[in-house]
Amino acid sequence: xxxxxxxxxxxxxxxKASDVLATEMRERILRGEFPExxxxxxxxxxxxxxxxxRATVREALRILEVQGLVRxxxxxxxxAFVQHPDGESIASSVDLLIRGRQIRLAALLxxxxxxxxxxxxxxxKYRTDADLDRLDxxxxxxxxxxxxxxxxxxxxxxxxxxxxxxxxNELLTGFMxxxxxxxxxxxxxxxxINTEVRQTTLRAHRSVTTAIRGQDPDAAxxxxxxxxHSYAEAVVEVEERTEIDLPxx
Amino acid sequence: xxxxxxxxxxxxxxxKASDVLATEMRERILRGEFPExxxxxxxxxxxxxxxxxRATVREALRILEVQGLVRxxxxxxxxAFVQHPDGESIASSVDLLIRGRQIRLAALLxxxxxxxxxxxxxxxKYRTDADLDRLDxxxxxxxxxxxxxxxxxxxxxxxxxxxxxxxxNELLTGFMxxxxxxxxxxxxxxxxINTEVRQTTLRAHRSVTTAIRGQDPDAAxxxxxxxxHSYAEAVVEVEERTEIDLPxx
DNA sequence: TGTTAGATTAGGTATGACCGAAAGCACGTT
DNA sequence: AACGTGCTTTCGGTCATACCTAATCTAACA
Numbered sequence: 001x002x003x004x005x006x007x008x009x010x011x012x013x014x015x016k017a018s019d020v021l022a023t024e025m026r027e028r029i030l031r032g033e034f035p036e037x038x039x040x041x042x043x044x045x046x047x048x049x050x051x052x053x054r055a056t057v058r059e060a061l062r063i064l065e066v067q068g069l070v071r072x073x074x075x076x077x078x079x080a081f082v083q084h085p086d087g088e089s090i091a092s093s094v095d096l097l098i099r100g101r102q103i104r105l106a107a108l109l110x111x112x113x114x115x116x117x118x119x120x121x122x123x124x125k126y127r128t129d130a131d132l133d134r135l136d137x138x139x140x141x142x143x144x145x146x147x148x149x150x151x152x153x154x155x156x157x158x159x160x161x162x163x164x165x166x167x168x169n170e171l172l173t174g175f176m177x178x179x180x181x182x183x184x185x186x187x188x189x190x191x192x193i194n195t196e197v198r199q200t201t202l203r204a205h206r207s208v209t210t211a212i213r214g215q216d217p218d219a220a221x222x223x224x225x226x227x228x229h230s231y232a233e234a235v236v237e238v239e240e241r242t243e244i245d246l247p248x249x
Numbered sequence: 250x251x252x253x254x255x256x257x258x259x260x261x262x263x264x265k266a267s268d269v270l271a272t273e274m275r276e277r278i279l280r281g282e283f284p285e286x287x288x289x290x291x292x293x294x295x296x297x298x299x300x301x302x303r304a305t306v307r308e309a310l311r312i313l314e315v316q317g318l319v320r321x322x323x324x325x326x327x328x329a330f331v332q333h334p335d336g337e338s339i340a341s342s343v344d345l346l347i348r349g350r351q352i353r354l355a356a357l358l359x360x361x362x363x364x365x366x367x368x369x370x371x372x373x374k375y376r377t378d379a380d381l382d383r384l385d386x387x388x389x390x391x392x393x394x395x396x397x398x399x400x401x402x403x404x405x406x407x408x409x410x411x412x413x414x415x416x417x418n419e420l421l422t423g424f425m426x427x428x429x430x431x432x433x434x435x436x437x438x439x440x441x442i443n444t445e446v447r448q449t450t451l452r453a454h455r456s457v458t459t460a461i462r463g464q465d466p467d468a469a470x471x472x473x474x475x476x477x478h479s480y481a482e483a484v485v486e487v488e489e490r491t492e493i494d495l496p497x498x
Numbered sequence: 499t500g501t502t503a504g505a506t507t508a509g510g511t512a513t514g515a516c517c518g519a520a521a522g523c524a525c526g527t528t
Numbered sequence: 529a530a531c532g533t534g535c536t537t538t539c540g541g542t543c544a545t546a547c548c549t550a551a552t553c554t555a556a557c558a
Contacts, residue, residue: 014550016510018311030348042539053512055304058540059311062267066315067345075520076538084349085342093334093342094420096316099279100333101419111420114367122363170350171343171360175424263519265541291508302543307509324551325507 017052018059025060029069029082040070040080087174094178105186106239109232112179113225116160119176120208120224122167124217131166135209138162142202149193157184159205163224166212192238201231266301267308274309278318278331289319289329336423343427354435355488358481361428362474365409368425369457369473372415373466380415384458387411391451398442406433408454412473415461441487450480 028034041049046057061080064070068089070080098108123131138159142152157180164176187193204227211219277283290298295306310329313319317338319329347357372380387408391401406429413425436442453476460468 018510030345032351044539055307055513056511058304059308061540062308062311063315066312067342069345069349072540073520074518074540076536076540077521078519078539080540085346086350087346089342090339090346093316093338094423096279096318097334097336097339097419097423100318101335102281103419107418107420110371111418114371114418114421115364118363118367122359169356169360169363170346170352171356171428172363174343174346179420267541293508304544305542308541321509322551323509323549325509326552327508327550329509 018056018063021046021050021052021057021060022063025064026067026069029064034082036082036084038082040082042079087170087177090171090174091178091181094175095182098178098182103182105183106232106236108179108183108186109228109235112176112183113228113232115172115175115179116163116228117221117225119164119167119169119172120212120220121217122169122172123163124212124215124220126168127166127212127215131162132209132213134162134165135159135205135212139202139205139209142198142205145195145198150188152193152198153184153188156201157181163208163212187235192235197234201227204230267305267312270295270299270301270306270309271312274313275316275318278313278333283331285331285333287331289331291328336419336426339420339423340427340430343424344431347427347431352431354432355481355485357428357432357435358477358484361425361432362477362481364421364424364428365412365477366470366474368413368416368418368421369461369469370466371418371421372412373461373464373469375417376415376461376464380411381458381462383411383414384408384454384461388451388454388458391447391454394444394447399437401442401447402433402437405450406430412457412461436484441484446483450476453479 025040034040040046040061043054043057043061046052047054050057061070061072064080065072068085069083071083072078072080097103138155141147142155142159144151147155160180161173161177164173167173204223208220208223208227211217211223274289283289289295289310292303292306292310295301296303299306310319310321313329314321317334318332320332321327321329346352387404390396391404391408393400396404409429410422410426413422416422453472457469457472457476460466460472
């Protein structure tokens, strides 16, 4: 019998048809080939163009939809409309990581300490009047001490995200959006926010806002760093107290 | 004729069946209900359990797959296996944002200046011996001045990601992973990396590595800040020169 | 005791049908 | 002329069924 031919083949990869189609459309969208809001061909049209089944085409569109690259509308003159990803898409994937990996609140606060002072610095450099309005608005609704905890925390998130927006850096904005929301939900049910904490927080926010308004990056960094650090310390302190109160579960 | 009743209805939302199923399974996965690697029911099994068609079930699974929550294997004893998202999932969505929004290199470098010094600080605090090995390895392969530009840049990415890993903060790691890769691809075809830049970069990396090894957070921050800042300045400088060289086009 | 050729079980794809939502149109009323 | 009303059309959403292909298991065979 003939000996085995020493033919070597590299492992053959058989990509899924829907992935291939999704990748091709994704590249063309990212290349900027279609203006934002323009309509892709209808599903049935794509079927005839690609010789694929409708199920395959639909899965490809679903992939793009999850990735935030298209928005799908139903009804007549519906279909897939090109959309460029925004901070929300980053925020949602960060959210999945945080929840899936059970990232602890302490790690979230550490991350905020790492990122947000830099946001404040950039905000002080690049802020517009509209950015200032947004920050003032958040400060106002936070100064309503009679509001519910959720309202307070929502205004808190708005302010922090507002700082990120004022940095005019979309990456940082998306990241801070996710981080702020995650901290919000972790904080919402822990009950260590009392009137004193509220007033301290509001004072700190106003102080940072003033630095941003005055376009003083150094002060903005310093004050933001102090704010997020002391907030983190307060949370850790309460965490420890809670652990003592509830030794096991 | 009777006057219109002042009945007000809020807009009714009709969620898609596949979204509902995906959301339910996602929540259960994120809640930690299934250990990592465990198998979800097969498609046909889900069909009987949910009274949905297989196409719907498949779309739901596809959503979870894109979100990095399950990995799907074909063949006998295949199916959907639970997976917890890692830095890659964040990296890919950040990548989509960068490319879809045409984020300029200058903005990427600005973001790195904002985030990476803090990474270095945390790395100096929490680094393990394995982290140091990873950094040393990257430095070694970068010291090979005869290597190609791609090899140099890859080692560069490895080092920067290595710092993020050493921070032991999964959020920052995922973010820096995406950022480093994006800077890599933007830098790969610009040709402003010469021998001098290589040596300067290597020196800076070694200097930061030393601070991390010595668990000196302040030095790590300072040196990293200086490194990424001077790198950014060098890039901007070359950008301007390039614009002059190529006035239109 | 390996090797290998089926059998089995999973996902991947293709058809074809029908439902429901939304935009457009035409008719009819005011 | 202006405005509802309802029909028609054209989309995506869902379902059912069939068949293909990949990966594994199993059992016969050399």
